[in-house]
Every structure is written in structure tokens, then in C-alpha cells.
Amino acid sequence: MARRAGAAGATPAPRATQAPPATPASRTTPAPPATPAPPATPAPPATPAPPTPQAPPPATSTPLPLPLPLPQTLGRTLSTPLTALTDLPSFDTSAMDGWAVAGPGPWAVLAEGILAGQGSPEPLGDGEAVRIATGARIPRDTTAVIRSEHGHVDGKGRLHAQREVVPGQDIRPRGQECRAGERLLPSGTLVTPAVLGLAAAAGYDALYVAARPRVEVLVLGDELLTKGLPQDGLIRDALGPMLPPWVRALGAEVTAVRRLGDDAEALYEALATSTAEVLVTTGGTASGPVDHVHPTLRRLGAELLVDGVAVRPGHPMLLARLPSGEEGAGGADSTGVRHLVGLPGNPLAAVSGLLTLAEPLLRGLASRPAAEPYTAPLRADVHGHPQDTRLVPVVLRGEHAVPLHYNGPAMLRGIAVADGLAVIPPGGARRGRELEILDLPWTEPGVLPGELGIGGPDDEVCFT
Numbered sequence: 306m307a308r309r310a311g312a313a314g315a316t317p318a319p320r321a322t323q324a325p326p327a328t329p330a331s332r333t334t335p336a337p338p339a340t341p342a343p344p345a346t347p348a349p350p351a352t353p354a355p356p357t358p359q360a361p362p363p364a365t366s367t368p369l370p371l372p373l374p375l376p377q378t379l380g381r382t383l384s385t386p387l388t389a390l391t392d393l394p395s396f397d398t399s400a401m402d403g404w405a406v407a408g409p410g411p412w413a414v415l416a417e418g419i420l421a422g423q424g425s426p427e428p429l430g431d432g433e434a435v436r437i438a439t440g441a442r443i444p445r446d447t448t449a450v451i452r453s454e455h456g457h458v459d460g461k462g463r464l465h466a467q468r469e470v471v472p473g474q475d476i477r478p479r480g481q482e483c484r485a486g487e488r489l490l491p492s493g494t495l496v497t498p499a500v501l502g503l504a505a506a507a508g509y510d511a512l513y514v515a516a517r518p519r520v521e522v523l524v525l526g527d528e529l530l531t532k533g534l535p536q537d538g539l540i541r542d543a544l545g546p547m548l549p550p551w552v553r554a555l556g557a558e559v560t561a562v563r564r565l566g567d568d569a570e571a572l573y574e575a576l577a578t579s580t581a582e583v584l585v586t587t588g589g590t591a592s593g594p595v596d597h598v599h600p601t602l603r604r605l606g607a608e609l610l611v612d613g614v615a616v617r618p619g620h621p622m623l624l625a626r627l628p629s630g631e632e633g634a635g636g637a638d639s640t641g642v643r644h645l646v647g648l649p650g651n652p653l654a655a656v657s658g659l660l661t662l663a664e665p666l667l668r669g670l671a672s673r674p675a676a677e678p679y680t681a682p683l684r685a686d687v688h689g690h691p692q693d694t695r696l697v698p699v700v701l702r703g704e705h706a707v708p709l710h711y712n713g714p715a716m717l718r719g720i721a722v723a724d725g726l727a728v729i730p731p732g733g734a735r736r737g738r739e740l741e742i743l744d745l746p747w748t749e750p751g752v753l754p755g756e757l758g759i760g761g762p763d764d765e766v767c768f769t
Contacts, residue, residue, distance in 0.1 A: 372511035372512055372513050373511055373512060373513075373514055374510065374511050375501050375504060375505060375509065375510065375511065375512065376501075378496045378501070378511075378512045378514045379496055379497075379498065379501060380495070380496060380556060381495075381496050381514035381515055381516075381517065381556065381671070382492075382493055382494060382495055382496065382514060382515045382556070382671060382672040382673050382674070383490060383491075383492050383493060383494045383496065383500075383512065383513070383514060383515075384492055384513040384514055384515050384672070385492050385512075385513050386488050386489075386490060386491050386492050387488070387489045387490040387494070387500070387503070387504060387507065387509075387512075388486060388487065388488050388489065388507075389483045389484065389485050389486060389487045389488075389489055389507045389508070390485060390507055390508030390509065391485050391507065391508045392479050392480040392483070392484050392485050393480070393481070393482040393483045393506060393507060394477050394478075394479060394480075394481065394482070395479065396442050396443075396479050397442065397443040397447075397476055397477065397478050397479050398421075398440050398441065398442060398443060398476070398477045399419075399437045399438065399439055399440065399441050399443060399450050399475065399476065399477070400439065400450065400475040400476065400477050401439055401450055401452045401453070401475045402437070402438055402439050402452070402453050403436075403437060403450050403451045403452040403453045403455070403456065403475065404434040404435065404436055404437060404450065404451045404453075404456060404464055405419070405429065405434065405435050405437045405443060405444055405447045405449075405450050406429070406433070406434040406447070406448055406449055406450070406451055406464065406466075406470065407429035407430060407431055407432070407433050407434075407444075407446050407447055407448050408430075408431030408432050408433075408448060409431075409432075410432075410434075410464065410465060410466050410470065411432075411459075411463040411464055411465050411466075412432055412433055412434035412463065412464040413432060413433055413434065413462065413463055413464075414434045414435070414436070414458055414462050414463070414464050415433060415434065415435045417435070418435060418436030418437065418438070419435055419436065419437045419438065419441045419442065419444070420438045420441055421438050421439065421440035421441045422440075422441075423441065423442065424442075425442060426441075426442060426443075426444040427444060428444055428445035428446045429444045429445070429446050429447055430446070434451075434464045437450060443476055447476070448470070448472050448473075449470050449471060449472055449473060449474045449475065449476065450474060450475035450476055451464070451466055451470060451474075451475075452475060455467050455468055483507070489503060489507060490503070493672055493673075493674055494674075495673055495674065496512070496514060515671055515672035515673075516671075517556060517557055517558040517671060518556075518557045518558070518582045518583055518667055518670035518671055519557070519558050519560050519580070519581045519582050519583070520552050520557045520558065520559050520560065520581055520582070520583045520584070520585060520667070521559075521560050521561045521562075521563065521575075521579050521581035521583075521584050521585070522545070522548050522549060522552070522559060522561070522562045522563070522584075522585050522587070523563050523565055523572065523575055523576075523584060523585065523586045523587070524542060524544060524545045524562065524563065524564045524565065524586075524587050524588075525565055525566065525567060525572065525586055525587055525588040525589040525597070525598075525650070526542075526566065526567060526587070526588045526589070526650060527566045527567045527595070528540055529541070529542035529545075529564070530542060531545065531564070542564075543652045543717060544587040544648070544650075544652060544655055545562060545564065545587075547652070547717075548562075548585060548587070548655075548659075549562055551659060551746065552585065552663070552667065554746035554747055555663070555664055555667040555668060555671070555673070555746055556667060556668065556671035556673045557583070557667045557670075557671060560580075560581055561581075563575060567589070567595040567597065568597075569597040569600065569601060572586075572589075572597050572598070572601050573601050573604060573605070576601060576602075576605055576627065576645065577605060579643075581643070582643055582644070582670060583643070583644050583645070583646065583663075583666065583667065583670070584627070584643070584644070584645045584646070585645075585646045585648060585663060586598055586645065586646070586647050586648065587648050587649075587650055587655060588648075588649065588650025589647070589650070590621040590622060590623050590647040590648070590649055590650075591621045591649075598623070598647050599623075602625050602627075602645070605627060605628060606628050607625040607626060607627050607628065607645065608625060608626040609623060609624075609625050610624045610625060610626055611623055611624040611662065614661070615692065615693045615694060616657055616661065616693055616694050616695070616696060617690045617693045617694070617695050617696070617714075618649070618651060618653050618654035618657055618696070618713070618714030619649055619653075619654040619655070619656075619657030619658050619661070619696070619714070620649075620654075620693065621647075621649050621654075622646075622647060622648055622649055622654070622657065622658035622661075622662055623645075623646075623647040623662075624644065624645070624646055624647070624662050624666070625644065625645045625647070626642060626643070626644055627642075627643040627644065627645055628643075629642070629643060644666060646658065646662050646663045646666065648662075648663070649714070651714035651715045652714075652715060652716070652717045652720075653698075653712065653713065653714050653715065653716055653717060653719070653720055654714040654715075656696075656720055656726070657696050657726070660696070660726060660743050660745075661696075661743075664746070676744060678741055679741070679742060680739040680740060680741050680742065681699075681701060681704065681705060681706040681727075681739065681740065681742050682704065682705055682706065682737050682738060682739050682740075683705065683706055683708065683727070683734055683735070683736055683737060683738055683740060684702065684705040684706065684707045684708075684736065685707065685708055685736055686733065686734070686735050686736050687708050687727070687729050687733055687734050688733045689729050689730060689731055689732045689733030689734065690729075690731055691731060691732065692731050693731060694728060694729065694730060694731060695728075695729035695733075696726040696727070696728060696729070696743065697709070697712050697726060697727050697729050698711075698712055698719035698720045698722075698723035698725075698726055698727075699723060699724065699725060699726065699727045699742065700722060700723055700724050701724045701725075701742075706725075706727050706740065706742060708727065709722065709723055720745075723745065724742075724744070724745065724748045725742045725743050725744045725745055725748060726742070726743045726745075727740045727741070727742055727743075728740055728741040728742070728743065
């Protein structure tokens with residue numbers, strides 16, 4: 306199975322099932338916005354740059370965003386490259402607990418040791434040694450560090466090495482990891498906990514990061530209940546609880562979840578006045594008697610970019626560009642554009658729309674790099690649609706993708722334990738065929754469902 310490389314800032318290849326939504330289309334599937342290739346890493350400068358507590362502002366003609374404190378940048382993307390503000394390490398340090406020694410041994414051990422965080426220690430003379438802790442500053446004229454387990458002190462207070470001492474051993478020299486001014490990460494890199502740690506080590510208190518796109522979720526349908534058991538023709542709303550955390554996992558901020566029922570005027574008012582950059586609707590995208598999305602978009606003068614796709618489940622999904630308008634302009638992005646993602650009402654069909662329409666759009670607006678596509682061979686045959694691509698929930702078992710049984714458009718039992726969706730070509734796919742896998746936003750390459758706490762042994766999951 307070819308798994309994702311996962312390199313930060315890498316430019317992904319477009320997904321096989323997607324085509325760019327540049328012009329209005331019928332039955333097409335959009336591709337994620339292109340991610341620019343990261344700039345080449347420059348050579349370290351001859352002299353260190355003066356340190357500052359935050360990244361430089363991005364070069365742009367639009368108003369500059371304020372930098373955010375490090376803890377608030379998690380999950381966002383860098384607007385500027387991360388450049389080291391200091392050498393790392395910024396001075397020679399000990400890599401181990403032990404003794405710093407000067408010259409050949411045996412060595413006379415000094416009384417005072419050196420701990421991490423202390424200032425500049427006194428230089429060592431030939432034949433001298435001093436106890437030193439990991440991370441402590443190395444005294445001037447030190448030859449090497451002898452690990453605690455590799456030396457012993459005799460009754461006269463002299464240190465003897467139990468193996469050959471190599472000059473420079475177990476010393477982390479200044480600038481070993483990077484030099485001041487060296488580019489560590491390109492702009493567009495996702496800020497992970499490890500990136501936060503690197504930024505702090507490199508001298509940052511704050512970072513310039515891309516703003517989170519603001520999203521409003523509009524739940525349509527008079528038949529939906531918000532609590533209790535389904536009854537009298539009414540069903541529980543599954544998308545209302547599912548969509549907000551899903552959208553947040555894609556780097557967006559959910560400003561509101563509004564339940565509008567099947568009220569055409571309420572939908573028009575919501576779309577005309579919303580201050581969100583992206584609106585996500587559930588249901589109402591087909592041509593039934595209470596499917597109001599298309600008529601409302603026409604009334605608003607919206608431009609349909611994607612109007613139905615050749616994918617099952619999810620063929621009625623759509624993507625539209627909304628007019629900004631006087632009231633809606635406050636929510637437009639930097640180009641004055643608002644978008645609507647119309648998801649089908651069936652839950653698994655809505656997931657298809659999330660992965661193929663909402664995710665590329667939100668990743669682009671949040672400047673988040675798209676993941677590298679990857680493939681896996683099927684462990685079992687999968688039936689296909691005669692003309693359309695199918696997206697089928699799968700779990701990854703070793704090198705194989707195992708299709709899950711509960712894959713109907715209204716079903717969530719399969720996707721609840723899935724690692725992703727397999728892209729099944731028209732006509733189906735036989736066992737062993739390599740197929741592209743669309744990951745879910747909370748799954749990690751190489752991690753099995755049981756390790757994530759979202760699945761169990763094979764005999765607890767219903768496979769095809």
C-alpha cells in the first residue's frame with residue numbers, strides 16, 4: 306500500500322476523482338485549490354539576524370493580520386516562513402549527564418558541578434573535570450563529555466574513563482540544528498504541536514498565521530428531530546451534530562448552526578444576510594417539492610460552479626458562488642467572494658460532499674496544504690455503479706483496504722469506524738486492485754482504528 310508521505314508544505318497531486326470548478330458544470334467533481342510549492346531553503350547567513358519575538362508580517366497589499374500568541378496558532382497555517390531567530394542550540398551544551406573534561410586523563414574532579422540554566426561556567430584547565438547535567442553549558446576549553454556510566458571516580462577524587470574518549474563526544478555544538486536566519490519551515494505549513502515547539506525553541510512568542518474561514522451551517526428539513534427517538538415519520542438529525550466538528554477539523558471556524566426546516570423564505574434570508582465566508586446547507590439540493598436550494602440560489606443571482614456530480618452517494622451536491630451584497634460583504638473573503646456548499650440530506654452522501662467539495666474549498670481558504678493522495682489494494686470485490694464513481698467506506702488492515710458493509714447513502718455505521726473512502730470506478734473493482742483512498746480528517750496514515758479508539762477487531766466490524 307502506498308501511504309502518504311505527509312511532508313509539511315508539500316504540493317499534493319490532485320485527487321483522481323476531482324476536476325477544477327472554474328466554470329459552471331453539470332455532474333463534475335471539484336479538485337482542491339492548488340497549493341504553491343514551498344520556496345527553496347536559503348543558505349545560512351554569514352551573521353545572525355537580530356532576534357525578534359514574532360514572525361515578520363506577510364508581504365501583501367491587504368491589511369496585515371495581527372500575530373497570534375503561539376498557543377492560539379495550533380491548527381492554523383503559517384502566513385510567513387518560519388525562520389530561526391537564534392542558533393539552535395544557542396551555545397555548546399552537554400548531550401548527557403556526566404563529566405566535562407579537558408585534556409588527557411585521569412582528571413581531577415572540581416567540587417562545583419554545572420547544571421542546566423546556569424550562566425557561563427569557568428574554563429577548564431588540562432587534567433580537570435567537572436560534573437555536568439544534560440543541557441548545561443559547556444565550559445570553555447572542554448575536550449569532551451564522559452557519560453556517567455562510562456567513568457568512575459577513585460578514592461583520591463580522580464576521574465577515570467572506562468572507554469576511549471573522542472574529542473567532541475556528547476557535546477552539542479552551537480548551531481548544530483540551525484543557524485540564525487535559516488529557514489526552518491515554508492509558509493503554508495500546518496501548525497502542529499511539534500511546530501509550536503520548534504517555533505518556541507527558535508525564539509518566537511507569536512506567529513503570523515492564516516485566518517480560519519468562517520462557516521455557518523444551515524440544517525434544512527421539517528422531518529428532523531434534535532432529541533429523542535424517531536417517531537411519527539420524524540427522524541433524528543445526524544448532520545447537525547456531525548458537521549460542526551468535521552468542519553473545524555478542516556481548519557474552519559463554525560460561527561453558527563441554524564435549523565431552518567423547509568422554509569424557503571428563511572433560507573433566502575439566511576443566505577442573503579449571513580456574514581460567513583462559507584455556508585453549508587444540508588438537504589434540499591435535489592428537485593423535490595420542498596427542495597428550495599436551487600430556487601433560492603437563482604433568486605439571489607448566485608453562480609453555480611458545481612451542480613451535481615458523477616459520484617454515488619452524493620450526486621445532488623453542489624457548489625455556488627454567492628453575491629457579496631451590502632449585508633453579506635462583511636463575511637466575504639479577501640477577494641469579496643462567498644461560497645455555498647450544498648450537501649445532500651442523506652448522511653453518507655453528505656460525507657461525500659464534505660470530502661470532495663467542502664474540504665478542498667475550506668483547505669484553500671485556510672491555506673492548509675492538501676494531503677498527498679495514496680492508494681491501497683482491496684481485500685474484497687466491490688460492486689460499482691454502471692456510470693458513476695462510488696465512494697465506499699473502508700478500514701485499513703495491514704497493506705489492504707477492507708470495504709465496509711454499511712455503505713448506503715443514509716447509513717453512518719460504516720463511516721463511523723472507517724479510515725477513509727475508497728474511490729470505486731464505474732463498474733466496480735476486483736480484489737487486489739489498487740484504488741485511491743480519501744482520508745477522513747481525523748485519521749492518521751499508518752494508524753489502525755483500534756489504536757485511535759474508533760474501531761475494534763475484524764470480527765466486530767461488518768465488512769462487505
